[in-house]
Amino acid sequence: MASVVRIEELEKTYILESVLVPALKGVTLEVEEGDFVALMGPSGSGKSTLLNLLGCLDRPTYGQYFLADQDIAHLDDDQLSEIRSRYLGFIFQQYNLLPQYTVVENIEIPLLYQGCKITDQTLERCEGLARLVGLGDRFDHRPMQLSGGQQQRVAIARALVNDPAVILADEPTGNLDSHTSDEIMNLLARLNDIGKTIIMVTHENEIASWAKRIIRMRDGLIESDVRNNELHSRSPGTISLPPEMLERLVQPQGFQQAGAN
């Protein structure tokens, strides 16, 4: 399998009051297409810094980063924005939906910043994704009118809309109860089953057990990198659409980004 993410000797040093604070001390990592990686580690271990770098929200001090075979370690701000809108999907702990927008409009945002025209076709896609995550009857609801689990589902739909090369999840279940957590993780696992690459930061072993590969970090370095042998069992039912429709929504024709893979 081809690797989607490849980082080499990635270093990040922050300057805090003229003191150099190294957060990453040369991390080398490769993530294959279709993998599901859990990044674990205590706070201060550098996992958030790594996720920010992977998410093109920050630039490394040293090292190389290839996302879908493009060298993006040293692009400028506009180019990084472009990469984010085309190749990356974000899921946050606090859901981070925009309160002024409805469910469908929230899902649309990445397309808008890609420079897509909002047409019936895109609208259909956004509604399809909302249906996919089980919010088929709440297109016009505002985030305030949804529960935490539902908001996170909208966020997942939003992370899927631009058909990203990698979905980055930062503690996606951190604010949810265990039952809802299971639902969300099941949804992510099912998306992984149909070929989506996911990198997830978590500090709970229970949540990490859903991933195929578990990377532990400590002091800005990778401590351990193991395959997960006791994969959490997927329960059916969260994704209720027939497989062919699912396929079409997650990887539709018109939205395949040029140059990916």
Add this chain to the structure above:
Amino acid sequence: MTLVSLATPALLVFLFLSIGLWDKGRRGFVLAIRSLWLHRMRAFLSVLGIIIGTAAVIALMAFGEGSMQDALEDIRRMGANNIMVRSIKPTETANTSQRSWVAIYGLTFADFEKIATIPCISRMVPMRIFPQEARRGYRGVNSRVVATIPEFLDIHNLDVKIGRFINGDDDFHLRNVAVLGSKLASRLFSFEDPIGKEIQLGTFYYRVVGILKEHSQGGSIGSEDPNLDVIIPMNTAKVRFGEKIFQRTSGSRSAEKVDISQITLSVTDIDKVRPTGDIIRRILETHTKQDFTVSIPLDRLEEAERAKERYKLLLVLIASISLVVGGIGIMNIMLATVTERTREIGIRRALGAKQRDITLQFLIEAVVQTSLGGLLGIGLGLGMVLALPWITETFLATRLPSKVHFDSISWSLATAVGVGLIFGIYPSRRAALMDPIEALRHV
């Protein structure tokens, strides 16, 4: 001015059309409306400065323009080609030896003849004006007698409402005929047609032959209502009232001898108005006392127009101060909004928004806010222009003339948009330059 007044709305329409047709722009516009609606009270309060500023400019412009136009109209009615030479009572000087109980001053018939020799004068109308009670039966009205010649009507742009004006025959035959001002007519004759009836002026009776239309300025002296005048032929007055005019004022008597109270003259060409005025002053230099004035409406017209320009400049100054204050208010609120929506900015950046997308979003919001403020202000201003004259007319019985200038509307709107742009740039740039990671971490 006209170019600007046409170009500004065209530019605004173009601006909004281009925003509307451009997908991101339209999105930004809809988002701006929604975000403002989410905090409508705050949005309203923050543009209040602009609303009030714009409304004040529109209303002041309209009332200023209205009263100016009224004043200019008055002056124009006096005739831009006209010159008025008036007799004035000289200020009493210290030479008490010359004091007699008959005051002799003013323009004389000799002066009239001399002025008449100036070649470029097309018409000359002499007037004798003195206060005199007009009586009809037991009714008496304090009015003024204006003794003049038939050309009076033309030179002052007046119209006869009923009947006719005095004519040359009346003057030649010393007929006792009178033309009444409209107010005087209605006071003397409440329930009958005045034409052909007689009124008493002094010791003689005069037949009413006509009534003038109501007018604001007859070109006659003083601030008294010209609609209370009674007009009689010049020569009739000379015979009936004599050359001295006696006045009784609370126990004391005084008499004046004034040949001609006023001469209104028309000059053939507007370029010759001022030189003619100078010549008349030279002719009248022989007067030992300063007992005349030469007034040229053209001068006053130009003066009034200059005053109008100054007034406009002052308004622009006031408007710009109020708009700058309003703009600072907008900037203040925008900065608060940007801080409050830091997280939203972080989310958008993470989802692929470029810095210029963020700048544009907040800039559109600022411009939409100030434009709506400007529109509200224009509405309020127009409301004031409509309501205030009605209020003053019904409750204070004074007329408040107003004229809404299209220029002022388009200028205010353009300024409102401009204020949004200028004072929106800094907060918008601040929003765009935020670090996305920091912004996402913001609570």
